[in-house]
Amino acid sequence: MTVLDFTKKTTPVIDKLIKLGFHYESTDKTEAEGIRNPPQLITTWENVMNGVILKIIDTYAVSYDENDVLYQTPTEYVRITDDCTNISVTMSVEEFMELERITNSNGSTFPRPETSFKRITNEN
DSSP states (O other): OOOOOTTSOOOHHHHHHHHTTOEEEEEEEEOOOSSSSOOEEEEEEEEGGGTEEEEEEEEEEEEEOTTOOEEEEEEEEEEEEETTTOOEEEEEHHHHHHOOOEEOTTSOEESOOOOOOOOOOOOO
């Protein structure tokens, strides 16, 4: 029996993406292109209202030691692209988790700062 359960917890990164107004778009996998270009798993999220695309890229950092032995270390980073200007910023997942707001090239900031509503009563 298959069950759909919306109460399951998500990862902190996905919670952050949802809080910033991003919606899941797609997941793509690229194959390795030789030894120096390892495979990548790219998960794309988009904030359509604000024209911003975010990609989480899982790949391997490639390095060699003094004996030319290849080492591939798993690594994950985030690339955020503004749709209007096509300018991208690449950062670590840790840096992304520290973001509170994003401002696009049109000057729109999201998520919008929360405003509090305080009722004023006339007590005459």
